[in-house]
Amino acid sequence: MKPTWIAVDWGTSNARFWAIGADGSVLGERTSDKGMGQLAPSEFETVLRDLAGNWLSSASRVVACGMVGSRQGWVEAPYQTTPCAVCPSTMVIAPTTGSGLTVHIIPGIRQTDPADVMRGEETQIAGFLAQNPGWDGVVCLPGTHTKWVHISANEVISFQTFMTGEIFALLAGQSVLRHSIAGSGWDGDAFADAMSQTLARPESLAARLFSLRAAQLVHKTDTVTLRARLSGLLIGAELAAAKPYWLGQKVALIGADAVSAPYITGLASLGVDAARVDAKDMTLAGIKAAHALLETVV
Amino acid sequence: MKPTWIAVDWGTSNARFWAIGADGSVLGERTSDKGMGQLAPSEFETVLRDLAGNWLSSASRVVACGMVGSRQGWVEAPYQTTPCAVCPSTMVIAPTTGSGLTVHIIPGIRQTDPADVMRGEETQIAGFLAQNPGWDGVVCLPGTHTKWVHISANEVISFQTFMTGEIFALLAGQSVLRHSIAGSGWDGDAFADAMSQTLARPESLAARLFSLRAAQLVHKTDTVTLRARLSGLLIGAELAAAKPYWLGQKVALIGADAVSAPYITGLASLGVDAARVDAKDMTLAGIKAAHALLETVV
Incomplete structure (x- = not known):
């Protein structure tokens, strides 16, 4: 079976990638120490293409969570504000230069009073x-x-x-x-x-x-x-x-x-x-x- | 007037030396960044002789307080235990190799319960x-x-x-x-x-x-x-x-x-x-x- 999409948990220090099949099964898992903290916005796509590698021949959609969506990340995915649905109805699409790749980023959640944030x-x-x-x-x-x-x-x-x-x-x-x-x-x-x-x-x-x-x-x-x-x-x-x-x-x-x-x-x-x-x-x-x-x- | 003794505040990061006259007046003040934290026990005497310099031609007694008296210092000056006099009746004499120099170190104070220390x-x-x-x-x-x-x-x-x-x-x-x-x-x-x-x-x-x-x-x-x-x-x-x-x-x-x-x-x-x-x-x-x-x- 070939992966149809890629799940990504991209934090400050590390990133974890999973290749997911059409039936939702995990076909592969890869990790990188290239966390958000050391990447400029323009560098995320290269890291993703390098790490996903052969998965990209069949998978073109990526869904990512974590600090990749912070202001210092790939693209800022604006916070939802409490009270709000746990699962967001909209995600932000990160800019890509190459073709055949759509990267959706899950937004974090913020609270106004007392001020708080999660991502x-x-x-x-x-x-x-x-x-x-x-x-x-x-x-x-x-x-x-x-x-x-x-x-x-x-x-x-x-x-x-x-x-x-x-x-x-x-x-x-x-x-x-x-x-x-x-x-x-x-x-x-x-x-x-x-x-x-x-x-x-x-x-x-x-x-x-x-x-x-x-x-x-x-x-x-x-x-x-x-x-x-x-x-x-x-x-x-x-x-x-x-x-x-x-x-x-x-x-x-x-x-x-x-x-x-x-x-x-x-x-x-x-x-x-x-x-x-x-x-x-x-x-x-x-x-x-x-x-x-x-x-x-x- | 010539100094008759030398007062020293020797902490973890810095040391401060005062030349004191027979009438208690301060005749000079010198500082060093050679704190206790970077000195082995055998090195304190050299630092003191270098910094005190010409003061030592008339002053032979030194009284020092601070981390110089800790276990990692020149010589350990055992803590007094509370309740105790603020001014100690005995001080510890640090070992010296050269002659004509007596260094007295003021002990810190400890408390048994709850445990606490000061120096x-x-x-x-x-x-x-x-x-x-x-x-x-x-x-x-x-x-x-x-x-x-x-x-x-x-x-x-x-x-x-x-x-x-x-x-x-x-x-x-x-x-x-x-x-x-x-x-x-x-x-x-x-x-x-x-x-x-x-x-x-x-x-x-x-x-x-x-x-x-x-x-x-x-x-x-x-x-x-x-x-x-x-x-x-x-x-x-x-x-x-x-x-x-x-x-x-x-x-x-x-x-x-x-x-x-x-x-x-x-x-x-x-x-x-x-x-x-x-x-x-x-x-x-x-x-x-x-x-x-x-x-x-x-």
Whole structure:
């Protein structure tokens, strides 16, 4: 079987391409480290043609999501504004110089008050809803910038982004704490204890961070324990702020296993049983949903 | 007049040397960028002899404070443990190879629970108390790692370190917010508004950070406004956590003008009138106080 179209997840750092057959099956998968962050608008087409290669002999349509549609990307795909359908009815077509190639870009979603934006996550949510028709509740997408998204009747009602993942990386890797935080490893009790501290008293986050460094100097506390404690402090503070999103709600997590685990543990301790699905799977399912809509419209 | 001793403030990044006369007057001041962070223990003596130079023909005693006394410094000056006298009765003598030079190092202070440490700030506090005998209250030392210190009867009773300055620098310079935060400039209203948000609802800090980026994307908010807003969010969260240190207390700030200004504004809005003194002046006064104690003991 030959591919009839190509699905693309083009983020800041990486790109992933799938060749899709007429029956929707995945015929091939390729990745590139040529993310949006290092490409000028005019360079995207070349990267796509290089990577898609032989697929283009039978596939002429591309559907892409992610930062490829940002102002710094291939072409800006203007945000939809909440409340809005998870799956967009229109996509933007990227400019191409060669013939026989139409590239559709899925728009991100923005919220006016409080100001917030997403680009890429909306496609994962669309994939999740395609696999769970009629699902209402809250989707949490843990990552560098974790998003909590309230979904009702196939619409994004509201959402909130937390920089928890990026702040963890900055503190553990580049602040004075870097001397005291192990690069890997886990201590479940230390995580739970720290999380309950900032969940109950969110103001203690500011006071507790330097204590991680001091604990190592004064008490020789193990750096793996301190790693879990830092994660617990930050996720506890996030859960305290995100309470309207999880309290009494049905919650689904879309994320990789490692980044989701502390959220699942934390939510479980709050009596919230969050089901997890894989982010990569949902991305592809979401691009397929957008493609199907395109077929309908055309 | 010739110098009789040398005062040294030797930090991680820089060193500052003062030549002191028999009457306590400053006869000269020299600085070096050879901070503790780039020196092996055996290299401190050479740097000191090079920089002090001709001063050493009449001065043989050196009194130093700061990271020079850390485990990675010239010689480890073990911490005093709270509660403890602000001015230490004993100092550690650094090993020297040449003759005619005795280097005394002022120890830092540690706290067991919650774990905390200071090295350098204790000298600034000693200088402040030397100039304000019998002063009781709370000293705030704003900086990369801001410290709040409860002082009573010339003793450090307890203290708490906040990473506010370092976190501001990381977020403004290295996170996704770097695109949205101006390198300088100020907006007093934006600062006050953001500070009052996190002061009243500390959990909102986690939710508000990414909003700074989103505000620029969605509302084209000015990056100077966003700089002041970031500062306000972080200092509001610190003041919420440090409430036991300032509520109903007499507060003195030891710090440079720029780094102290937002704290003075923030505290004033809470009805706390904090007097400011200069950090460099207090450092020298504190080293002089330690030197005087040495004279008494000898």
